[in-house]
Amino acid sequence: MHPFTLESGATLPEVTAAYNTYGALNAARDNVIFVCHALTANSDCADWWPGLVGPGDTLDPEKYFIVCVNMLGSCYGTTSPLSLNPETGRAYGLDFPLVTTRDNARFFALVADHLGIGKIRLLMGGSMGGQCAGEWACLQPERIELLCLLATNARHSAYGIAFNETQRMALRADATLGTDAPDAGKAGLEAARALAVLSYRHYRTYDATQTQPDLNDVDDFRASSYQRYQGFKLWKRFDPVCYYTLSRSMDTHNLGRHRGGEAVALATIQSPTLIISIDTDILFPTEEQSLLSRHIKNSRLEVMQSDYGHDGFLVETKTIGLLLADFLADQLQIDAGTKRAFTEGLSGRNFAIPGSEEV
Secondary structure (H helix, E strand, O other), rough: OOOOOOOOEEEEEEOOOOOOEEOOOOOOOEEEEEEEEOOOOOOOOHHOOOOOOOOOOOOOOOOOOEEOOOOOOOOOOOOOOEEEOOOOOEOOOOOOOOHHHHHHHHHHHHHHOOOOOOOEEEEEOOOOOHHHHHHHHHOOOOOOEEEEEOOOEEEEEEHHHHHHHHHHHHHOOOOOOOOOOOOOOHHHHHHHHHHHHHHOHHHHHHHHOOOOOOOOOOOOOOHHHHHHHHHHHHHHHHHHHHHHHHHHHHHEEEOOOOOHHHHHHHOOOOOEEEEEHHHHHHHHOOHHHHHHHHHHHOEEEEEEEEOOOHHHHHHHHHHHHHHHHHHHOOOOOOOOOOOOOOOHHHHOOOOOOOOOOOO
């Protein structure tokens, strides 16, 4: 791609986009589903959203042309701190410029243009992916026909920023971060990820899965081992400087910036919108999704029950699939000629929630 100027005024002289597509664009070019991934995911959404993306699932590549693009700053192929800076001939590293969620939305739109995609039938994302999707829906409201926002918000909260800054403190405490050492940033990344997992899960998650089998134990706790494992697992697949960069990107999220505030920005979204919240999410609590629903004119809020906290948007694919399938079917009826707002006539429907299904 050509040079890309960021919201900060800095310019990336050239950008590379890594992306995955599933299925085929139909003759009418009206079957595009664009998925925005979360913080440490990649563009292979069929891999990290099994049960939701795949043959026979709600997002079925036999019916839809599904696109997922790796965001700027990530270590899975798109331009990032690992990329060579043409001006120095070395990797950007910690000198990589600040990328906002708005920058990533603009980047996704450019990739869609490159792929020959016009209208997006459904744009969706969870967590940071939902932040980018919300930005895109504000930037190009006429392009996005339907929108689904999961466990996300209009502006990253002080609580969320504090969690991210605490992780960056852990990263910076590792003196090897950004150096050429073989394990550069390893200790810092492992500590940062262990901190992050506490915000992604819930008290009930740990109580159910990490409580010590023998309550007489005084050392070698299962929960301690679990935290170390989570840190090591991320170290095996993710770059510490990219993690540092993406956490800063998340902190920039504010749909209302230079738009007159969040309410004004959200009111510009034209798409019928399904908003999914998780009742145990402490990082993106339900009041944040409620704000989205209050100000997006044609929207519906569903609160999903889960013991997995924020990570429920990745885990509860059966429930998400049912909610999303109903949303898509409802919009097909509207397209066929039943003209009504998405918010009309929908109360009283029964949706499956985890634990309610017959075994």
